[in-house]
Amino acid sequence: MKILITGGAGFLGSYLCEKYVNDGHVVYALDNLMNGNLNNIRILLHKKNFKFLHDDIRRDELYQKLPTDLDAILHLAAQIHVDRSVVNPAETFKINVEGTLKVLEFARMNDVKKVLYASTSEVYGTAKYTPMNENHPLLASHPYGVSKIAADRLCYTYNETYDLGVDIIRCFNLFxxxxxxxxxxxxxxxxxxxxxxxxxxxxxxxxxxxxDYMYVRDAVIAYDKVLMSDNNPGRNGINFGSGxxxxxxxxxxxxxxxxxxxxxxxxxxxxxxxxxxxLFADISMARKLLGFKPQFxxxxxxxxxxxxxxxxxxxxxxx
Ligand SMILES: NC(=O)c1ccc[n+]([C@@H]2O[C@H](COP(=O)([O-])OP(=O)(O)OC[C@H]3O[C@@H](n4cnc5c(N)ncnc54)[C@H](O)[C@@H]3O)[C@@H](O)[C@H]2O)c1
The missing domain is CATH 3.90.25.10 (UDP-galactose 4-epimerase, domain 1)
Structure with a gap:
């Protein structure tokens, strides 16, 4: 497969790059390095099936130079800091919402078969009940959480309106x-x-x-199960947590x-x-549809x- 991973030099993105490069796929990692670090992917930089693109999802020109024959996009790039989102909500919305819109539009225009969006449990806000299933209301109240709700629902809109087949992945806290x-x-x-x-x-x-803290390598397993599934299990959002x-x-x-x-x-x-x-995840949907079971x-x-x-x-x- 030819896979684009936005936010590929970040924490979770670097583990996903590693997994798919080692599995023999062609991986493009895109990152503006605002929070990522090239050292996270240093061992991949010399590999023939890996390419790093130092660019920004907000930049229209980026989309002219991306390969048009991608099989999958894993869209992780985001401004993830709550405190920063409180100080500068406009920046967070430009990256997390407008940036996501551009990625989705690119996927739609180029018929990308699989798009995985890194939503988050933060969309739920404080638990009204636990464990929290995918029907828990989306009650985030800080700008980061609300930007992630907006992008999460934008993905859903692309599924409903264009049948794009985005999987909306809601991992709980990772470490x-x-x-x-x-x-x-x-x-x-x-x-x-x-x-x-x-x-x-x-x-x-x-x-x-x-x-609900899940070890990062369990998140890689979760993403992979979704990527390899044919059934669009995260069409309206799917939780992953430690249990x-x-x-x-x-x-x-x-x-x-x-x-x-x-x-x-x-x-x-x-x-x-x-x-x-x-925060505490109900992961029964992931267990039932994908056989997901945290390993770590x-x-x-x-x-x-x-x-x-x-x-x-x-x-x-x-x-
Ligand atoms: N870490 C968690 O606990 C957790 C939990 C659930 C969901 N998520 C989601 O997973 C994704 C990855 O999170 P992470 O913890 O690895 O964060 P991270 O900050 O390490 O990774 C995000 C990457 O995106 C890059 N980036 C930011 N803005 C960009 C832009 N405009 N253009 C290109 N690249 C840009 C950053 O430089 C960074 O490398 C995020 O979307 C986050 O919301 C994270």
Missing amino acids: GPRQKDTGYGGVIAIFINRVLQNKPPIIYGDGTQTR TEISINEIAELVIKYAAQKDMKIIYVEPRPIEVQR DFRKGLSTLVDWYTNYKSELWMY
């Missing part, structure tokens, strides 16, 4: 090596970085807020334990009003990550 320790989603990376510098984790609120709900307190305690800092005391500060309180245990993934931060952080492509 793993290469994730940056800035922003909002990367709480695990932020905790580890602090603890390894002998600084205690800082928790906003009482730490009882929960997340377990974990509190921020538990995460902080485990990081302290794995980093062998047992006397360290967590710092609690005022809660952030925009923060989602509870949270605690094992976390201890691997602490090891990566301690020993390999400068070699981003490791693991």
